[in-house]
Amino acid sequence: MKKQYLNLIGLTAFLLSILAIFSFYPGAMTWDSMDQLRQARAGEYSDWQPPAMAFVWGWLIPLIDGPGGMLLLHCGFLWATGLILYRWCIKEGYSYGILFLLLPIMPWIMNFQFTIWKDVGMAYSWGLATAICLYYKNNQTFPKAAALLIFVLFLYGSSVRSNSLSAGIFLIPFFANTIFKINNVKSTLASMIIGCLVMGLAHFSVAALLGAKKSHSVSYVMFDDIVALKLRGVDVPVSFLDQKKMSSIEQCDYLADHEIGAAFCLSDEEFTSVTQEHYPELKAAWMNHIPDNLYIYGTFRANAFLNLIRSPSLPPYYPSEFRVVNPPYDAKSGIRPMSLVERSVARYVKTSTKIFPGLFKPYVWIIVSVLLICYFQISRICRGSSFWLLPMSGFSYAASYVLITPATDFRYAYWLIFISSLSIAIFVNIHFKKTSEAG
Structure with a gap:
């Protein structure tokens, strides 16, 4: 029964x-x-x-x-x-x-x-x-x-x-x-x-x-890494991030809340330009500067991961999707x-x-x-x-x-x-x- x-x-x-x-x-x-x-x-x-x-x-x-x-x-x-x-x-x-x-x-x-x-x-x-x-x-x-x-x-x-x-x-x-x-x-x-x-x-x-x-989807992650280095005082000279854009990114609420997502601080046209026109420059900057700044890079990535998995003190983030x-x-x-x-x-x-x-x-x-x-x-x-x-x-x-x-x-x-x-x-x-x- x-x-x-x-x-x-x-x-x-x-x-x-x-x-x-x-x-x-x-x-x-x-x-x-x-x-x-x-x-x-x-x-x-x-x-x-x-x-x-x-x-x-x-x-x-x-x-x-x-x-x-x-x-x-x-x-x-x-x-x-x-x-x-x-x-x-x-x-x-x-x-x-x-x-x-x-x-x-x-x-x-x-x-x-x-x-x-x-x-x-x-x-x-x-x-x-x-x-x-x-x-x-x-x-x-x-x-x-x-x-x-x-x-x-x-x-x-x-x-x-x-x-x-x-x-x-x-x-x-x-x-x-x-x-x-x-x-x-x-x-x-x-x-x-x-x-x-x-x-x-x-x-x-x-x-x-x-x-x-080819759309270079990895550029989304690499862009986050380069922005993180620059925000932490590392000199990474790239043509697609002038002082005005960096100032705008620095004040971006989304990036402040999530540690990652610098691409969302730019317009669609600006980030598309990074992934298409400036991808070789982005890749070269990543290859040249990440190995020399592993501690800063590692700390940034660890914080981003901890924000992803959330802690007991943080609320769930984007826990469902029902929009048809x-x-x-x-x-x-x-x-x-x-x-x-x-x-x-x-x-x-x-x-x-x-x-x-x-x-x-x-x-x-x-x-x-x-x-x-x-x-x-x-x-x-x-x-x-x-x-x-x-x-x-x-x-x-x-x-x-x-x-x-x-x-x-x-x-x-x-x-x-x-x-x-x-x-x-x-x-x-x-x-x-x-x-x-x-x-």
Whole structure:
């Protein structure tokens, strides 16, 4: 009776997620996603955003015009993840498969669930790959079709985020160890190396094959670094930052609040000029002055990272996104009024940020991931397994922002949050089954 009750709760949660998705259809969007939709429609790509997502989006537009196809694709990954892991629990005799059905309505997952972002696409495609891997984990022979699907989903997730390597380097060994049923130090290191090569080749190949226009997206980070040095008294002579512009940047509220984001202190035309006309000069200035000022640079980047992960004294920053753009889904289209369901979902998440603010700050999830890594490594139940690589993937992804923190947005920790949530549910199911059997 208890099991039927839990199944009913899980099914209800799943139906609520589906209702919410179709209420927010065709999906919430920001400038990044609107730019990718524009590229998908035109069939002309830029590498400011990794072009893989826009390319896939282009294949969906003939089926569903506008952003809706990409929303359904990503949410389909999420729903399939929950259902497959629920079935995995039944298959393995675990008692808390309901946790995977509840996943889509967790407020720290739902907060960006309807937003068509690269971060969401990576998290959900990799989540589904993980679910398939776990489902067939104990099969005597791992199905080849399932292994191929895992590889495709992994490649998609790898290709849509420019810093996916920092997470994929630990995720690919989990897949390899599980599929080939080899779990030792040599196999883990070998799959890490192969994974790095595959991801690097995928990023390079996709951009080259699609003829993506060079936009020098790294200039956004380098510009922050050069401005930081100049504001801290280092003489960095560059033609694109005169005294007037530096004075304006120094008084910029956004930069003062976030430590980073100097580009937002300039007009779009001014920063475009930096990325296009002055990129060689920016790159040369970065290469020449950062090595000579590593302490100042390191202090600046550390402060930016600490601001990203937030502290107990800081409020969550940009913890949700629910704005649905009107057709034709560009910057001038305006925002659609919220329906009753949309307002209820937004209120649910907003209330959660007030009751549990720590769950909307990356530092909490970094701590959670470390605890999970330690548990999976030292626990007698899980010792010798590859489960620790899952939270390690999230931790490594978050740690990579020490060097490249682009903004303070909570979404940059979405993979960390998603894989940590999955890992918690895995831990609960494995731990309580084994302890009950021991008892």
